[in-house]
Amino acid sequence: MFRLALTPKWLGSLLLVLVLVTCFVGLSAWQVDRARYKNDVTASAGVDEVKDFNDVMNAQAPMPGILADQRVRLSGQWIPDAQVVVPGRMQNDESGYWVVTMFAPDGARLGDGVTVADADEKTIAIPVVRGFTTDEHTAMTSEARGGQVELTARIGPIEGPVEGNDLPDGQVRTVSTSQIINMFPDLLTYSGFLIPETAGGAAASVGTDGLEQVPTTTTRDEGGFDLQSAVYALEWIIFAAMALYMWFQLLRDDYVRRRLGEDSQDTEKSVEYVVVKPAGDATIAPEVMSGLTGLPAHRHGGQKPGKKSGKRSAKTGGKTDGSTSTTDPADADPTDTSTTGGN
Numbered sequence: 001m002f003r004l005a006l007t008p009k010w011l012g013s014l015l016l017v018l019v020l021v022t023c024f025v026g027l028s029a030w031q032v033d034r035a036r037y038k039n040d041v042t043a044s045a046g047v048d049e050v051k052d053f054n055d056v057m058n059a060q061a062p063m064p065g066i067l068a069d070q071r072v073r074l075s076g077q078w079i080p081d082a083q084v085v086v087p088g089r090m091q092n093d094e095s096g097y098w099v100v101t102m103f104a105p106d107g108a109r110l111g112d113g114v115t116v117a118d119a120d121e122k123t124i125a126i127p128v129v130r131g132f133t134t135d136e137h138t139a140m141t142s143e144a145r146g147g148q149v150e151l152t153a154r155i156g157p158i159e160g161p162v163e164g165n166d167l168p169d170g171q172v173r174t175v176s177t178s179q180i181i182n183m184f185p186d187l188l189t190y191s192g193f194l195i196p197e198t199a200g201g202a203a204a205s206v207g208t209d210g211l212e213q214v215p216t217t218t219t220r221d222e223g224g225f226d227l228q229s230a231v232y233a234l235e236w237i238i239f240a241a242m243a244l245y246m247w248f249q250l251l252r253d254d255y256v257r258r259r260l261g262e263d264s265q266d267t268e269k270s271v272e273y274v275v276v277k278p279a280g281d282a283t284i285a286p287e288v289m290s291g292l293t294g295l296p297a298h299r300h301g302g303q304k305p306g307k308k309s310g311k312r313s314a315k316t317g318g319k320t321d322g323s324t325s326t327t328d329p330a331d332a333d334p335t336d337t338s339t340t341g342g343n
Helices: 008-037 136-141 177-183 227-269 286-293
Strands: 071-091 094-105 126-133 148-157 192-200
Touching: 008 227, 071 126, 071 136, 071 177, 094 136, 126 148
Parallel strands: 126 192
Antiparallel strands: 071 094, 071 148, 094 126, 148 192
16 A cells, blocks of 8 residues: 555645645644734724824714724714713723713714715714713713813724613613614714713813713723634644545555455456255266366276276186186176076
8 A cells, every 4th residue: 555655646646635734734823823812902903093083983884893992083062962871881890870972073074975864954973971970860960061172082883772661761771873863863973982081171071070981991802812713723623634534545445446456356367166966976976076177087986098887798707819808796796697607
């Protein structure tokens, strides 16, 4: 089998398999790298660089995931009447409420190709988390002040809507723009919300009037081991092992086929005979054995050439043609009553 593996056909197929195995191992290494560093926030993402809000966000348009946690700078005014309270939020191991107020950025614009009926009559605004409190009454009565505000904030990805029919009026379970817009139909909004880092101006209203400022923790995972990528890495190693096993199995099958072919040719050269004796015979006829072995029949108990067979005729004593006839007692017929001599 080793000699067969060294033939050009199998060496070529082995080379192809080794190329595939190299690719599989490389993909596995790549997945291991992703498992270790997939969730790391890299400096190249630029999320810590402060960018102009209107350069990265457009109203009524989907927000790319890469913008999550992006730092932005914007100015505008609060819309005090457009405010919701979100219960069930945790801060400093305490459960409490977020106070979320709509904020109208200066220079806001719709996304490219987006058309909205009566857009000129509506205000573009984005939800902003003004603060946290453990007291429901404080959350429900807190109000933003009017006037110009300058914010530096991080963009948070919008949350999915959750039914909150059991909540008091003015409360929602998530910061969902679809729910907020249903509550304030005169507004147009974004696919995200803001968590302020700093607020300037007389109407800042962030972390004031009994509210604690919400920390701008990133929504991305800060590193860690990604189990899904680790499983993919293991799968690529299995594929590499399977490729080598399949090559070996095909080589082995070819070797076995060749061996069986040689054995069948040897079998055709050596012919086996089966001799069937007639019923009742104790021995095989000498002539049949002679045909099988190639030896003379008399070597198998047959009559020697030139020796007469059968019964001898009964004769009286005397000479015939000047020779004496001798009868072998063993060949004599016991039923023959003829005399063998003179009386």
